[in-house]
Amino acid sequence: NHNYAMNNQSYSALWGGGSLFKVKGSILGNHYKVEAFLGEGGFGIVAKCRDTMTNRAVAIKVNKSDPDILQQAKLEIFILEQLRRLDPDAANIVKWNGFFHDGEWVCLKFELLDQCLWDYIGDRKNQGLPISEVRPILGHLTNALSHLGSVGIVRADLKPGNIMVVNRYESPVKVRLIDFGLACPASAVMPGDRVGTVGYSAPEVMLGLPYNEASDMWSLGLVAVELGTGVPLYPGNEDYDVLKFIIETQGQPPDHVLDSGVYIMMFRRGPENGQRLFVSLIKQILASDANQRITLLEVLRHPFFNPKSSPCIGMSAERPQNPCKAWFLSVFRAAGEKKVKNLFQSNLELLLFLFSPFNIRPFNPSGSQIQTGNQLDYSHCRHKCLCSTFAIFQYCFYAVFFFAPIYIIGLSAIGGINSIYILQRKTAWLGK
Numbered sequence: 001n002h003n004y005a006m007n008n009q010s011y012s013a014l015w016g017g018g019s020l021f022k023v024k025g026s027i028l029g030n031h032y033k034v035e036a037f038l039g040e041g042g043f044g045i046v047a048k049c050r051d052t053m054t055n056r057a058v059a060i061k062v063n064k065s066d067p068d069i070l071q072q073a074k075l076e077i078f079i080l081e082q083l084r085r086l087d088p089d090a091a092n093i094v095k096w097n098g099f100f101h102d103g104e105w106v107c108l109k110f111e112l113l114d115q116c117l118w119d120y121i122g123d124r125k126n127q128g129l130p131i132s133e134v135r136p137i138l139g140h141l142t143n144a145l146s147h148l149g150s151v152g153i154v155r156a157d158l159k160p161g162n163i164m165v166v167n168r169y170e171s172p173v174k175v176r177l178i179d180f181g182l183a184c185p186a187s188a189v190m191p192g193d194r195v196g197t198v199g200y201s202a203p204e205v206m207l208g209l210p211y212n213e214a215s216d217m218w219s220l221g222l223v224a225v226e227l228g229t230g231v232p233l234y235p236g237n238e239d240y241d242v243l244k245f246i247i248e249t250q251g252q253p254p255d256h257v258l259d260s261g262v263y264i265m266m267f268r269r270g271p272e273n274g275q276r277l278f279v280s281l282i283k284q285i286l287a288s289d290a291n292q293r294i295t296l297l298e299v300l301r302h303p304f305f306n307p308k309s310s311p312c313i314g315m316s317a318e319r320p321q322n323p324c325k326a327w328f329l330s331v332f333r334a335a336g337e338k339k340v341k342n343l344f345q346s347n348l349e350l351l352l353f354l355f356s357p358f359n360i361r362p363f364n365p366s367g368s369q370i371q372t373g374n375q376l377d378y379s380h381c382r383h384k385c386l387c388s389t390f391a392i393f394q395y396c397f398y399a400v401f402f403f404a405p406i407y408i409i410g411l412s413a414i415g416g417i418n419s420i421y422i423l424q425r426k427t428a429w430l431g432k
């Protein structure tokens with residue numbers, strides 16, 4: 001939304017859905033002559049028009065011809081119909097004078113107001129308004145919200161861009177609420193509906209909880225601060241950043257709020273910059289139950305170290321000297337290598353254990369084996385009984401795999417020689 005950045009008079013043409021559709025001087029509907037461009041929002045553009053029948057200036061909001069936006073226009077008309085029950089002057093809401101169609105566009109007719117609060121604050125170089133001015137404006141806004149509450153409407157997108165000053169030269173200034181595109185009956189609020197503008201939405205709206213008039217109260221507080229200081233209290237382009245600010249200044253929302261938010265995971269996860277994976281890794285490393293604790297190989301397989309699944313590696317490429325991450329990488333890589341080395345070593349030992357009968361003296365009742373090279377050293381082994389079991393196993397192994405084949409080969413050889421001898425004798429006898 002860049003309403004506040006627009007210069008009213010500098011546009012001679014109106015744009016709708018990205019294409020030029022009306023120029024200054026052309027007629028909108030049957031008798032509304034376009035005089036100026038007033039602003040543009042997510043749903044459409046607002047033009048200052050002259051009613052050629054009454055010669056009065058009006059504001060006409062032309063909704064973009066997108067099917068979703070047309071649906072939104074219908075909802076706004078529905079709410080405006082509800083608000084007809086209120087007196088706009090007494091309720092500090094914009095006067096609505098119905099709608100008409102111009103080709104594919106839906107055009108809503110409003111009284112012409114002066115400028116939005118963003119522009120009003122901006123004209124004072126964002127230094128903030130004196131309290132004497134803040135007081136009546138805040139009074140009008142509270143009054144407006146209270147009237148909306150009386151007809152069961154939640155405003156849902158209160159921000160300085162949606163509050164208009166009636167006449168900036170009047171003192172004290174009067175303000176009115178405009179833009180009911182996101183307003184809805186309190187009874188029809190859908191938790192998880194993402195409404196409002198980043199920086200002005202209440203935490204419950206951001207988190208996806210059910211919301212009500214209390215959410216408007218939150219936005220009112222933010223508008224009040226902006227009036228007094230000239231700058232938004234919670235700047236940010238993402239809800240995540242805003243919620244972080246809120247938690248810093250207001251503390252964390254209570255658990256029951258956090259636990260029931262539809263979007264809570266989005267906030268718990270946070271933006272994917274590697275920090276989340278780092279924290280998840282550390283949590284697994286610091287599991288107080290040793291059985292639950294992550295193993296070194298699992299550490300190496302953790303997405304924290306995986307450049308494809310973890311953008312934090314990309315981050316580390318931008319900042320290769322991140323000392324903390326470098327330290328973790330080196331420690332875990334070294335530890336992982338050691339584990340692989342240990343694994344290899346123990347396999348090597350097993351091979352030696354099985355195939356080096358002359359070097360290994362597995363069973364020593366004194367338990368004081370002194371070995372050299374790669375051979376097993378039981379000298380410090382506290383599990384002598386286990387070692388004895390190994391020794392028995394070793395003897396069995398020799399019996400089966402070493403002596404038995406020799407025995408079998410020997411027997412076969414003797415048998416073979418014997419057969420040859422018998423054959424020779426038979427041949428010799430036959431020959432005779």
Ligand SMILES: Nc1ncnc2c1ncn2[C@@H]1O[C@H](COP(=O)(O)OP(=O)(O)OP(=O)(O)O)[C@@H](O)[C@H]1O
Nearest residue numbers: 003038039041042043044046059110111112113179
């Ligand atoms: N009655 C009015 N008189 C004068 N200017 C108006 C009037 N209504 C709207 N404007 C101007 O047009 C801008 C856009 O209006 P509006 O907020 O209704 O549009 P929107 O598309 O619904 O915007 P948003 O994206 O904030 O929902 C306003 O910020 C304001 O500058």
